[in-house]
Each structure stands twice: as C-alpha cells, then as structure tokens.
Amino acid sequence: MSATLSYIEKNSFIHRMTGTTKLLFFLIWSIAAMMTYDTRVLVGMFVTGVILFVLSGLKWREVRFAVLFMAALIAINLIGIYLFSPEQGVRIYGTRHELVHLFWRYSIVAEQLFYMFNFMMKYLAVIPIALLFIMATNPSEFAASLNKIGVSYRVGYAVAIALRYIPDVQRDYHEISQAQQARGVDLSRKDKTFERLKNSAAILFPLVLSSLQRIEVISNAMELRGFGKQKKRTWIMEKPFVARDYAAVAFAVLALGISVGFMIHNGGRYFNPFV
C-alpha cells in the first residue's frame, strides 16, 4: 500500500544522524508543542519543521497522501469543535469580540477563530517533524534507540519483533481472507454490519491461532539462544553519537526551553492578544 509511510533511504545530514537523536528530537518536540498554546511559538516550530523537512531532501509527493489525510482529520476536528462549542474561545480568553452573528447560538467570534487557529497550529507544529522521524529513521535502528533512551531492552526487542512481523501477519491475513472468501465468507458492504463482524471472526480465528503458535516458536528460539540472560545487550545497528547528534538534541531542548519560557512570560499556556 502506497499510502503507508515508511523509511526511505537518502543521504542528508538528518538521515546520517543516529536513530536515537531523531527519536529524542521528535519526543521533545512533541512535548513542547503539546504544552504550549502560544501562537508565536507554534508558528515558529511549524516553520522550523518545514525548513528541516526541506533540508532532509524528502519530496512532497512522498508525503502528499499523509499530509492531505491529516489535513482532513484536522478539518473534521475543527468542524466538530465549532458545532459542539462555538464559544470555546470566549471561555478560554475571557473576552468576546463578535464579528458576525449567524443563527441560533452560532456566530463568528474572534476569540473562537483564534482558538481554532491555535488548535490547528498545535498539530501543524509537530507534523513535519513526525514525518521526518518516520521517513528518515531506519526501523532496524529503532530498538537500539529505544534502549538507549532508557527503555528496557526487552521492550525495545518487542517493538523490533512487531516491526519485523507486520509483513508476515499481513500476508497471513491476506491468504486466510482469500481462502475464506472462496468459501463464501463475505466482508464487503453487501452484508449486514453484524454479519460482517461475525464473518471477520472467521478470518481472525485462524489468524490468531497461527499467531499464537508463532509466539511459541519464536520464544522457544529466543530461549534456546539465551535471550535475556544478561542485564544489557548490544545492537548491531547502534551508531555512536557525534557532534551533529548533540547539536540536534540541544536544538530540541532549546525549543522546549523557549516554549516553557514563553509560558512563564505569559503567566500561562495561552498567548492572549485580546487584552
């Protein structure tokens, strides 16, 4: 499926960074964007993100589908917010500047528009960095990265197993589903919803049982090779930190610092231009 984002090998300074750096950068960046509601910070983060994205050499057509999908998701959320609570912005900013009255409880209020704009920016500030993280990090490095930032290597290994077996599970699902369809199990819109659910169980049953069997096989193999004997383990894909990695992490921490600094300066998470 072309719609799924995955790693694309390229040779930019971002691609050359260690997976750990990109994971840390992405997490710190997300935290910074989740905490603040300050428009200036969010716009700055978005612009920085776009610049980094361009520098990475990734192409627009490689992410077009994902970006459009997320734009649709944000739009649905914005519409939902407006329909359910057209005065949310008034509640947050404490003032009310009505621009146009529409009908019933709906009018266009400056505070509401500003709140919805900030809501959108909160997502947009993270999206370029998230895309970078997804498309410029080699999945084989991912387990090592998790371990390096302090996650137990057992959990890191579980993630590595998940990434390794997704294609296998997908293939199994496909084969079972075709076999069941040949026997008349229908999953399409032609059947009633309840019937479809029951039919999906007819595919899931062999899929889950074969997966459970696979768990036995893999865990036996790991046990035989002495997995988990030591407190630590090494990773073949682990890369050492170099200057650019320290610089990148420092940059992310700086962004977080700016986000926190503005919160202290504003006396809260919101930047309020209305007072």
Add this chain to the structure above:
Amino acid sequence: MEKKSSLSIKSIVAIGIGAALFFVLGRFVAIPSPVPNTTINIQYGILGVFGVIYGPVVGILVGFIGHTLIDLSWGSPWWSWIIASAVFGLIIGLAKKKVDIEKGEFGTKQIIAFNLFQLVGHAVAWLVIAPALDILIYNEPTEKLLAQGLWAGASNFITTAIVGTILLAAYAKTRTKEGSLKQEK
C-alpha cells in the same frame, strides 16, 4: 532461585506479535460501518484476547505499541488516544485471573466476566482517559470529546464483545480442560 519477574521471553514475543496483529487489523482491515467515513476497529477484539491470555503488562504494551505504529503510519501520533488504548489493554489484562482461559473453560460465567471487564475498560479509556488528556493538551470542548468518546467507546465495546468473545471461546477449546484425563483402572 527464580529471578524477579521482569518480562518473560514469552511476554516479549507476545507483545511484538500482538502489536503486529493490532497494527495490521487497525491499519489495513477496514470494515465499513453504517455511519459514513467511519470504520469498525476490530483490533480491540484482538487486544482483548491478548490481554486475557497474557495479562495486563502485555495488554498495556500491545495497545501502546500497536496504536503508536498505526498512528505513525498515517503521519502523526495522537498521544491521548494512544494512551487510552494502553489503558484499555491494562484493564482487560486484569481479567486474566478472573477468566483463567488456560483452564479451557469459557462458559457463561467467563463470558460475563470478560465482557464486564471490557465494558469497564472501554468506558474508562474513551470516556475518561482520552477526553481528560485531550482537555489537558488541546483544551477541546468537553461536549465534543464526550460525543467522540461515546461513539468510539460504544463501537469498540460492540466489536470487542463479538470478536473477542468468539475468539476466546474458540481458543478455550484448544486448551486441555482440568481433569479431562482419567486413569483407567
């Protein structure tokens, strides 16, 4: 003699395979629902099954890793909902002791226990955790979040009830019942 129970090898593998299943079902297997533009999430049925078989730690991590991978494959993670999935995995994992599927018994009592746990799990995840985090992070209107939570919770509850119960009943049949062997005299 036995070292402190950190994750056993079997749990690690179960988390990995469970998350892969969760991902594939959540990402590629969209069963269209009667409401336009929404699909039925059968992956929660699988999460229920893994929780009951392997317990709360596996439940949490399958939910967390599986949901994160789904979101990353779309473009950007929605942490509040990812954490809600993990919480559902935790609560359904607590049903392991009550249901005790390894005994090979999945009758009315176990079915009720499983569905009670998953009802509580979905209620806490989609009506408490997800809205609370969305308010904390995005300050979204409560009314909208409750409407979203009710829809997600109800549809996930129904799919888990159907898919989870059928799968567990089938799985129980593959286990050997206690006392099923008798010595011939």
